[in-house]
Amino acid sequence: MQQQGGWFQRLLQAGRGHGGMFSALLWAVGLLSLPALAFGADVAPAAATEYRDIPYIGSRNLVWVVAQLHLLLAGFVLGVPIFAWLCEVVAWKTGEKRYDKLAKEFTKLLTSAYATTALFGGILLFLLISFYPKLMNYLTDIFFPSFIVYCLLFLVETATLYLYWYGWDAMQDGHKKTFHIFLGFMLNFFAFFIMIVPNSWATFQASPVVLAEGSDIARAWAATWNPTWWPVNIHRLIANVVLGGYICGAYAGIRYLSARNAEERDHYDWMGYVGNFIGVFGLLPLPFAGYWLMREIYQYNQQMGITLMGGFLSWLFILQAMLIGVLFLGSNYYFWLGITYRIPGSELKYRKSMLSMLIILLLCLGVWMTPHSLVASLEEARKMGGTHHPLLGVFGVMSAKMTVSNLMILVTFMSFIMYWRAGKEETAGWAKAAKALMSALLVLAGIAVVVLGVWGYFVPAIIRINYFSTSQVMIVLFVMLTITPLTALLLKSAKTTTEMVWGKMPPRAGYALVLNAIMVILLMTLMGYARSSSRVHWHVYGVLRDSSQYAFSPALGYAAGIMALNTFLFCMIVAFIFWVATMSDKAKASHS
């Protein structure tokens, strides 16, 4: 300021030096400029920046990659504690130490994985604030009470994680172990809330509930409890279990392929089995949760529902069918390989059953993958009378998809039961009757699912959605909940005819485990794109419009490239975490 004042005084002095001529000129210019002040008073302050961009990469692509990686890592750090805690409980209840070892091996990953997830979360937040200030201002205005809750949850989750991991060896016996199990439960409890709080922000963008009036907490609560919040919460919770299980399987698969001795082969073969089992355990109810989510979306907004299921994103669901199909095939294949290699002599006994199950799975997958609108040349479309095939077009709608997905779940469940019973001979007097009952249940359930599926074409949509599809799900659940305890009871008194042999699986079993994990990751990246694209040109659907240069949905081919990149980057990050976490163990092993 002083410098400016000095400059002005020097100017006035210079004016005096020229006989006042310059001063007069200055006054005249000043007077003539007065109206400009009036105009200047009308000029609004500079508008707030709504978007920023980054050259070459593009802000949207960068946010897309970072958000997806954060979400995948979050799924991993929320899925692994569930997986580890379940294993710890099994070890605690059965006394099988190897489950405890497995649980500890995976909990070890958590501290570094947790830090990496938080790191990506922080990067994502900075990017969002930088690139999308308008959106972030809007979301902050609505959700700031839950931001505070989220921070508090992080504090208690971190403290619980430290206690759970660093107290593992110190809390191994008696009441201490019980307390450790309780800590594991609390870890998952807080993790669940850490998942559902940000879910409310994301689901709000898709199905907003905006209160014009009310306190901050009332507005935040209304926005949180939006129509798709709980369907997404449940869907993601189950999907995290699936991700945790299959990543464990993939890790075991890679370690199995590189195992140097029989002990390692045994251990990682068994770990692969546990990972695949937990993955399948989560996979079986996942389609039900997905169906519920889609139903809520469709009911919330017809436009969004059709955009996803019948509109420009409908082909995405064919890709989804393909990925889920490979996952089902991969999981069953692993079970069947287990029967063949771990239980010698069982292959001949079950080969025909495996063939039948494989054929059913492939037929179901064929139906699931048949699109409603087919890709056809002009000539082919003319012959069909459009892109809708007059005969196979019936496979393109939900009634068919629901039917085959239920059948695939039933078949996979049968594979598991077959694996469980292989190498054992039931000795109970009622074994024959129980087996007949189980077979009858499976066959009747399969027939009922198909009948309801076909009947679904001839009733109003609401009857199909509310009653038929729900009944199909209930039938499958009933079969699983009946046969599982019955088999457990049957095998309690069974005689083991062939001992299970670990470490004899062929290399392709390890590759199958890796394939399954990649399918799950790809699926999550695909559905991330679906969730985001279904909002089309809205940041907050119907409320806050996207007015950036990226207010368009990228084509599926382009999106597939980003999905592949995200899958690759996530695999690299997870490999790094595993490498870091196991580095000291390897060093210890090589010294001993």
Added chain:
Amino acid sequence: MGGSLLKPVILIGIVYAILKFVVPNIPGSAPLPASLIFLYLMLTTSGIVIFATLSGESKDAFWNPIQRFLTGENIGGLQVLRYGVLLLFPLMVGWQTYSSTATSDAPPSENRTIHPAPPGEYTGLSNPVPKTPDTIQQGKGFYAAFCSPCHGGNFDGKGPAARGFNPPPANFSDPTTIAMLQESYLFWRIKKGGVGLPIEGMPWKSAMPRWEVELPDEWIWKIIMGEYDGAHQAPRTWE
């Protein structure tokens, strides 16, 4: 050699023959597009590979002949065939790459979305006309006058003018058409016609008139009721 390879080859041949020649000849069917045939053949091949590799013996029986053939180990007279395959395979890949990237005068593939998403202002609308036998009958009358020439008196998309259109008029009695949609969707489609379709619905491909210029909204709602009743379908609802 290759006894266990013969079965998969025959199986793939049978599946192809069924898809190519049997399915199109089923009454009411049509030829399948190559994309769908390819999809089903890929599934068949995956199934064969999965089943063949379930045990060590079956894997060896399946894979060893392929390996022997490719490496030329003790294959005797098949050596010429091996050279032929080794020569033809890259040529086929090259041809496929060339034909999929070369400039062509063939029209692009038809990937029209049949049921694109409606504009926001049409979602959530409900039929304001009370559903009574009279209004349904009136709707059927309007349908007969304005819609049946193309969509057919039996609501099956086979009206007298239907043969002149490609894609053909929608078949309302098919449970995968209007039964999947809400009434508001049909209101949008009838009101705005083909030209009102979004880009993925290829507005240039539909000859559906823009009925808003000729019919009042009330008539359109009545036509919708008549259509559903006549086609023995019910609209998608949430109650």
